[in-house]
Amino acid sequence: MRGVASSHGDGVYRSTDGGRSWTHLDGFRDSRHISTVRIHPTNPDIFWVAVQGAAYAPTKERGVYKTTDGGKTFRRVLYVDENTGAIDLAYDASNPRILYAAMWDWGRTPWAVRSGGPGSGIWRSKDGGETWERLEKDLPDLMGKIGVAPSPAAPGRVYAVIEAKEKGGVYRSDDYGETWKLVNKTRQVQARSWYYMHIFADPKDPDTVYVANSAMLKSIDGGKTFTAVARTIHGDHHDLWINPRDPRIMAGANDGGVAITYDGGTGWTTQHNQPTAQFYRVNTDNEVLYRVYGGQQDNSTVAIRAIAPDGSIGREDYEPVGGCESAHVAFDPDNPRLVYSGCYLGQIEEHDRATGTDRDIRVYPELAFGVPAKERKYRFNWNAPILVSRHDPKVIYHAGNVLFRSTDRGQSWTAISPDLTRNEVDKQGPGGFPITNEVSENYNTIFALAESPHDAQTLWVGTDDGLVQLTRDGGASWNNVTPKAAGNGLVNAIEVSPHDPATAYVAFSRYKYNDHTPLIFRTTDYGRHWKNIGRALPKEHWVRVVREDPTRAGLLYAGTELGIYVSWNDGRDWQSLDAGEFPVVPVTDLQVHDDDLVASTQGRAFWVLDDITPLRQMNADIAKAETHLFAPAPAVMLQTGGFGRGRHTSPNPPRGAILYYTLKAAVDLAETPLEITILDEEGTVVRTLKTSKKKGEKGGGRGVDYALPAKVGLNRAVWDFARDPLPQKLGGFAIASRGGGRIAGATVAPGTYTVRLTLGETTLEQPLEVRFDPRIPYDPADMAEQQTLVREAMAMLDEFQRSVLALREVRKQAKLRKELAEKAKKAELAKAAEAVVKAVDDWEKGNISTERAFFQDVLNWPDRLYSELQMIYGDINGAQPRVTQGMKDRLADVRGRFADAMAARDAIVTGAVADFNSLFKESGEPGLAVPAFRE
Structure with a gap:
């Protein structure tokens, strides 16, 4: 359970149609974290739920629960205490009335992870979970995180991997847990225990067992020795499914995704076919075919095109850009050759995209693994901010517990602030206790940094211990401008208004205090006074980032733990932006790039909303109108070609002018046809777009077969810059690339056009500017x-x-x-x-x-x-x-x-x-x- 990249859930869901639809079951909404669900092998109405519980507070929801009516009702059948949750649960395959539960005494604070205590242990039930007994013989006195796996191939054999001090490692029992033997105590099976510690027994061979750790480890001698498998995919393994009929077939889950093996772990499928990246932040450059940048949890820092030259966005369009998993990524957006990317413990690199070389430019290259924060010269957050000045790209900022500035590409750094945190020494000890230390739990650090777009001397800093600091003289002096109502918490992001230099927004979170209240603080006087404008957001949707639209003051975008929201009135009201397409996922950062809204997510990769024109123009009158045609954004005739590169790609934005219109009510298209015509400067119709009964309300198609959508609410149509197609079709294959269908009309020239929407007796018009590809000069x-x-x-x-x-x-x-x-x-x-x-x-x-x-x-x-x-x-x-x-x-x-x-x-x-x-x-x-x- 990570402190920087772990979200919370709201319970158990059940599907009875193979996963096409899901029903939320009552009883676990406040459980926060559920480690596993085990379903009875012959009666699906009986299943058990292992509730791990909240990470940041003692809770009474922890324990093992059982249902016998398919989830209509649940009973808690095992409870230790409010600090101990069920981390693993399994039953004996030969007798599902015999269950084993691994209970974990654990908890987190903003500055440390506690793994281990009197509540940790292995429990057994012989009556289907109705009653339980603790198994203690031969096991360590003080235990932390535990994984348990009864062998389906040998009744009575049980494997466990246990976090403990001297007696940690892999244990085996051959008598249903009555007695145990420590069979392997090497560090590889128990390293960084709070993060791993899962074990899996082969369904056919009682001596084959797997342990998920940094490597996926396999033993064929009953746990005595282990060797690493899955070397070709990724590290940091957390789960494994073994086919019960053919154990050579397995699916492994790790920090890079999921991979499949068909030969017992020798070869694995690719993980580059899953949009599951967990990005910490997002940045964009200003190239025409612009790129999106970010550091992804336990993976590389990448740059990937948001618009690709070949029709779709694939592996060919991304590249590593230095740094590591936790990186902020910064650069001159107008010349992104030099990219500055970070990593944990204050690491920072300059990556030269032209040469592919990396240069270590750490402020103070201190070897700090395993060293308490208070003993280090500087304290850097796992996700330490890096910023290249928008006013002078030679100026780079890197934030630890003080703010550093470099004007020579990181060759040297100058501290331009005192310690801007609370500097609570008692919270700067070991990051993990009482058994396993942890290095990433750094505290009293700077977590957010923003430079005013109006003034290079004005910098805003937010810390992970809840402070907001401001300088208006380039760091010569600093003022603590923390909102009084904030309390303890994390300043997740700061946005300086692009419209008013005195206005700033702070995304403030208290999730590390088990408080998921959405908090956004706004000041209009450089932090002298603040107002919480997050109150209208739904409960539990705590806020990670807020951005103000650069073209419309008061138009705000909020990235929350459960999606994206928009406000048209400076935070007084909020509305979800998911539109049924955006997933329920933590949104870690947002950037407005020209007419696009770019989001980084924790587990569902980057997302781009290609054109936010309707959001910028929306008002109360438009919302009430029977029909409205939005003024389209200037359309650029990008010279990108092809139809994409097949599988494992994302689509390019639509090529053409994007046209938005609303329909307040359903339209009988037979009685009231909908039509859009494009007219040139002389008033000549160059293209007519119509609805089609074949396409239904959603419209769609491409080229000459394109049909207008006509659904209630917001509709989006695309004019591909082509004139009306030739009305005839002759059949046959005159040329290989085209069958006998209608031939598309000629592409128009750049210029000013008119978009005319006709719906029955209603006619609406808007001007449209068509621009040629700015990369290509022309006469x-x-x-x-x-x-x-x-x-x-x-x-x-x-x-x-x-x-x-x-x-x-x-x-x-x-x-x-x-x-x-x-x-x-x-x-x-x-x-x-x-x-x-x-x-x-x-x-x-x-x-x-x-x-x-x-x-x-x-x-x-x-x-x-x-x-x-x-x-x-x-x-x-x-x-x-x-x-x-x-x-x-x-x-x-x-x-x-x-x-x-x-x-x-x-x-x-x-x-x-x-x-x-x-x-x-x-x-x-x-x-x-x-x-x-x-x-």
């Missing part, structure tokens, strides 16, 4: 030429398709007339009809690869005019902002072939069709009708 004259050429190519395609369909219609008529003429024995008329059919056949085969029915058929039959038209159209359309000379030359050649084809088309009309119609005219009957070749 407007080149862009204008490209638009001229692509529209010409599109016009040729349109006329060609219409011509094909028109001639096919003529051929269809001619075939029918031929059949009628043959039945009437009018040979001359039948011959004339056959001439029309043949002329159209010859023309189509000469201009379309009609033999192609599959995309690889392009290898068998040659390209013809239709293929060439599509190819040159696609080439020019993708050539923004400048068309190559080769494309112009090719377009000239295709233009000539197109003219020849259209001349041949016209010759069919003036030749074979005219000849047939003249014969029909003589008979007084109507001739062949020729549809229009152009719109």
Whole structure:
């Protein structure tokens, strides 16, 4: 149970449909932490719940509970005391009435972890948990954390891994726990006991047993010796599932994720396919395809693109950037070559992204493992702040119990403050007791640091012992401006208002005092007075971070232990932002990047809300409106390509202009159609988007098949910068990359457009600015030429398709007339009809690869005019902002072939069709009708 990366729960959930839906069972809402649930092997209505209990206070909810009615009611059947919880629970596979419970006497304070006491021990029940007896023979007097595992392969054999001083290690009993033998007391099975200490017995082999520690350890001699398995995946192991039918198949859980083995632990599957990273903080740079940075618990510090060049975000888009798991990550956002990342015990590195090299720039390189905090020169938090000044990127800050500043890339550091903490020496002793020490439980340290965006001399500091300190002269003097109502607690984050230099927000938490009250303090006078604006947040949703929107004053975003909330009135009211998509997860940090809201989470990776335009514009009138069209943010024509890279990726943001609108009530789309049109500066419609019954209220699809959503509430549509698609489709495969569907319209040029929403009699309009990719400079004259050429190519395609369909219609008529003429024995008329059919056949085969029915058929039959038209159209359309000379030359050649084809088309009309119609005219009957070749 970590002090910096552990969340609390609210009880037990049950699913009766394989996990698709869950029901919360009554009785455990205040249990906080549940270590395991064991279900009876033949009667699922009977199960036992091992409640570990709250981390930061004695609680009466601890113990083992039992239900016999599927969870409708529970009885506590084992209770030791309010400091001792059930950390493990297992039953004998041959007789589930025999259960073993490992009870752990433990607790946490903000400055230490206590593991061990008189309550720790192993308990046994022989009657299904109704009564219990403590097993003490041969076991240590003082025990800490314990794991227990009866062997399914040998009734009566029980393994236990026990935290103790001289007698800690792996124990084995072969008589149902009556007597025990210490079989292995090496440090590898009991290191850092409060963090590990789980043991697992093989279901087939009584001598095979596993211990989860920093390494996953395996014994094949009944626990006497252990060797490490799972070396290829990750460290810090916490759980293991062994297939009861085939123990070669296992699933192991560690600080890096979950991996599967099919060969008993020799080889394991990848863990790079799970969005389960636990990030401490988040930062972003200002590149166009910007990156998100953060340190992840027991893993590397990473930078990963929020927008990838290849259509989706995958492993190719992230990189390590120095530091380690607990890092703050800082850099110049406009030039993020040099990245400053931290680690525990004051470690800090400069990572050069250009060379891939790292440089140790610690303030004071002290070897401090196992050393009490009061004996160290400086005290750094596990998650010590690092900041690069937004006013001068040469200035770097690193915070311990004092604040340090460097102006030479960490070559030297200057303390610019006194000790800014409470400096309580009695709370700076060993981080763990009474059995196992712990180094990460540092206290009286700086935990939060913020530089004013208005003034480089104004710095705000928050400490893990509840103080807020302020300097307005670059550190020459400091004032304690702690909110009087805060009390003891942790200053988790500080936000200086981007709109007012005197306004700041403090995310204050008391979860380390078992108080989950949401607290956000706001000052508007540099800390002289404070107001708690977190009262409207739900109970238990204690706050980790608050940010103010840089474009709208008073628009706040709060990252809480259970999700993200937004306030439009400076904290008076709050509303959840999950929208059914964001998980219930601790949100450790937030950053507003242009029009995006970026979140780091504890266990569910990074999340990006791609466009927060509606949040910035929302007001009471909009909320009441029957329909509202939001003014869209400027849309950037990023030159990213491809459709992604397959599995284990995240999608890019939508490519196009994001359009938001609201519908207050459900709409009968048959009676009241919904439509969005895009108009250029001349008022010409370039694209029309409509709803589709096939897509339902949610809309969706892509390209030419895109359909508008039309659900009650907020809707999001995307215009992909394309003009209306060609209305026709010919079938077949003219080119390999496209079947016979409709061809997308040409991409528009940057400029000012109008978005018009029409719903029945209601029409709403908003301006839209479309910008070209800022990474690519261009001459407007080149862009204008490209638009001229692509529209010409599109016009040729349109006329060609219409011509094909028109001639096919003529051929269809001619075939029918031929059949009628043959039945009437009018040979001359039948011959004339056959001439029309043949002329159209010859023309189509000469201009379309009609033999192609599959995309690889392009290898068998040659390209013809239709293929060439599509190819040159696609080439020019993708050539923004400048068309190559080769494309112009090719377009000239295709233009000539197109003219020849259209001349041949016209010759069919003036030749074979005219000849047939003249014969029909003589008979007084109507001739062949020729549809229009152009719109």
